[in-house]
Amino acid sequence: MRNRLLLLLVGALAALALSPPAASLAETCPPGQTGTPPYCQNEPSNKFNLGKVKHPATGVVTIRVKVSSGGVFVATGKNMRTATAKGKGAGSFTLTLKLTTAGLEELNEAKGQQLRVKVKFTFTPTGGKPRTKYKKLIFRVVRGKASTK
Numbered sequence: 001m002r003n004r005l006l007l008l009l010v011g012a013l014a015a016l017a018l019s020p021p022a023a024s025l026a027e028t029c030p031p032g033q034t035g036t037p038p039y040c041q042n043e044p045s046n047k048f049n050l051g052k053v054k055h056p057a058t059g060v061v062t063i064r065v066k067v068s069s070g071g072v073f074v075a076t077g078k079n080m081r082t083a084t085a086k087g088k089g090a091g092s093f094t095l096t097l098k099l100t101t102a103g104l105e106e107l108n109e110a111k112g113q114q115l116r117v118k119v120k121f122t123f124t125p126t127g128g129k130p131r132t133k134y135k136k137l138i139f140r141v142v143r144g145k146a147s148t149k
Contacts, residue, residue: 046123046128046131051092055138060099067123069090077117078118080100080103081098097119099115103115
């Protein structure tokens with residue numbers, strides 16, 4: 001009787017040890033990972049760098065951007081057209097920022113023929129969380145009046 005009970009107990013413990021773990025609501029992936037255990041993956045990096053700023057034309061600014069993974073990059077600001085770039089992987093690109101008609105009028109009337117704009121840069125990697133940075137850029141009148149060309 002004792003041997004039979006011991007054998008039953010060992011068999012039950014072996015079956016319990018070999019069965020797949022039941023997913024519960026309490027089980028989550030470690031911080032910085034997504035998915036459900038045991039299929040956790042690292043979140044894509046949302047880091048980006050803002051590089052050199054150039055003023056190639058009147059009312060236009062270009063900025064070099066380097067992203068760490070594929071996703072969507074958006075730049076917005078007051079009196080500025082929204083600039084968007086999409087990428088499949090890590091790399092760098094040049095983003096052209098342009099003023100709206102109201103922004104060009106304000107630039108033409110501005111003292112010193114320059115207009116400061118606080119630009120919001122947001123990068124959202126595919127399947128990840130967005131990151132935002134702010135930078136003040138100066139739009140300048142290079143020659144004559146600012147135009148939409």
